[in-house]
Amino acid sequence: MADLEARSFFGVDVNTLEQSRVTCNRSVVLILQYSVSPLANISFLLFIAFIVLTVICFARFGGRIPEEAVHMRVPLAPDRKPLLGAAHSREASGSYSRDEQGPVKAVRGGEFIGNRMRFKVKVLNESDYTITDVRVFLISYPAESLKLVTDHDDASHSKIEPSGFRSPTFDFLPTHDCAQGEIRAGVSYIDRKGQPHTLSAKPFAIRSVCDLPIQNQIDPKEFALRLRKLECGEIVVKVTDWTPEEMYEKALRIVEDANFYEVESSTKTADGVIHARISGLAKGKYTGKSDAVELYVTGPFGKEGASCKI
Structure with a gap:
């Protein structure tokens, strides 16, 4: 009788509380089986307390968590503050690629035409969607022996359709009798989801060319x-x-x-x-x-x- 009164004091159904107690005991046994260190035991004890509190709340409030509990906030420790921009940095670093197996590829080539060195970057869109805001830009070139005579060091295209390509060229004039080094170029574009991507073409090596016409x-x-x-x-x-x-x-x-x-x-x-x-x-x-x-x-x-x- 006293037990029933005590249970009715909390407004809990006897069968509901009995089922909650059995579930809680099973959870405690299961968690303790995986406790392997004193530090872990402290964490598990806190977790057990949370489970018990949840069971009581479920039984007392019919599965509804009190409003004051919803607005509780646990402050972060000073050394646990999130790093601003960390998620964006990881995403950005993942978009930089030199994988020529991807749907968008950047291949390059070059040759001497008369007394000029012509460097070409071909951007191929082998995806099933249109890419936009395509920009091809020079990253580096041997400025000590080559002079860029094209008006700009980059070229922009509004879009490239599926199975399409663009092939901008850059012209250089040798400033020395011999020209050698590497030309590096990159490509940036926006995919159909509005996400930016950047990839780089393999460096184009200029072999020593000294016999100019x-x-x-x-x-x-x-x-x-x-x-x-x-x-x-x-x-x-x-x-x-x-x-x-x-x-x-x-x-x-x-x-x-x-x-x-x-x-x-x-x-x-x-x-x-x-x-x-x-x-x-x-x-x-x-x-x-x-x-x-x-x-x-x-x-x-x-x-x-x-x-x-x-």
């Missing part, structure tokens, strides 16, 4: 004789958005930028078709080996669409 003055007759002694190949380039006049002007500039001596250049029109010819000669600064070029540009007069045989 210089102009070799020669008259057209001697050029024709020299040309017969050189090994040669032939390629044809066709364009649809240039007139033959535009292609001819661009070809003249390319020959000049490549540091070739312009031996001869001429144009003529027959039956509404332009026929243009450019020839140039250069030689290695140190080896003295000759490099010759001949370009033939043809196309309808004043209309877009031209071909260039090199």
